[in-house]
Amino acid sequence: MNENREFFYRRLHSLLGVLPIGIFLIQHLVINHFAAYGSGSFNTAAGFMHNLPFRFVLEWVVIYIPILYHAILGVYIVLTGKNNTRRYGYFRNLMFLLQRITGIVTLIFIAWHVYQTRVITIFTQETIDFDFMEAILTQPFFFWFYLIGVISTTFHFANGLWSFLVTWGITVSPRSQRIATYATLLVFLGVTYLGVRSLLAFGMGV
């Protein structure tokens, strides 16, 4: 490669956010949504994912390593920016700021979420099923923590999808970028519905 690494790193950062992380997010929330059909449905769906062959490899290659890379470069990107929404309160600049705020919130949320459901459980030998999540999400603090975390994640994904389309030169014209704003808004609403609906199932039993 002749080009400077920075270009490659930034492009990889953009790509990983959608592929595989974005795809994984949708899959994760679709599986979670089985909770809305009752604990049996959820346990079957989660059990299927849990018993996938090469789960360990899949988790590291599709989830942990890409997220870790995206998070580390993401924090660097946040630190090298200088937000100026007070002077330039344009819509896209606000989205730029929100993308950075939700990035940090999502990082904290995911770090805790992985710790709570993947790290501690290695030692406690607990099975991660409907009852396990119910025990967490019926605590008001964790319900709100997860609610904010999930919405932050889905926003970061949907708005990141908009930037992805620009970064990869897919939406070039102002018109296509404007339509992409509405399209990614629909993505945000759809994915957020999946996430919040399953949180309600776990936390409120509805």
Place this chain on the structure above:
Amino acid sequence: MEATKTKQETITIIVTRQNDPSSAPYEETFHVPYRENMNVISALMEIRRNPVNAEGKETTPIYWDMNCLEEVCGACSMVINGTPRQSCAALIDKLEQPIRLEPMATFPIIRDLAVDRSQMFDSLKKVKAWVPIDGTYDLGPGPRMPEKKRQWAYELSKCMTCGVCLEACPNVNDKSDFIGPAPISQVRLFNSHPTGALNKGERLEALMGEGGIGSCGNSQNCVQVCPKGIPLTTSIAEMNRATNIQSFKNFFGSDTNY
């Protein structure tokens, strides 16, 4: 509202001043006698003629940069009431008072309102924002450009390196080496020129270099503030596409990556 504004006899200007590149900035207020059709520059000239601040104390004349006085050179850019723009085109009658003048602090400040924009000219050199035709013999006329394309390219060529887009960009700052929107759009201009296109690979390589297009965060402030209405974000997206294709060519081994 407009009538009372023009009837008042003095205008109040608050200037963020700085004695040299390393000293601390401070604010100084001035009252300037109103004349019809004044712009920020003529008000600054008035202060220079009589450098007395609002407290009646004699002070140093304000230092600023200017040249063409018709919004085509870009030299007199400063932040006026919170908006970076050219002071020659900022009419006093259209500004809310007190008028606040600040330097574009994204750039190194030379003194008062004058900033050093040389990083922009360095970036233009880095991305080779010109059509190289120098040589040892006459290359003859280049290919003709369709009139429609010429009109389109003219819009991009209006860039006067004024620095307003860099000032508004959250990713252009002292923690980042991002070259900013202006030179990216210039690559698009010169790469679409029929003769300039002969070197388009080199320019794209430069955009893929340090502080290049990868550092754009799509805040799109640039296109909002550009005084020339240049479609900067369209240029950036188009160059995103072009640099991606270039990098695929480089990596996957095509030998036509010039």
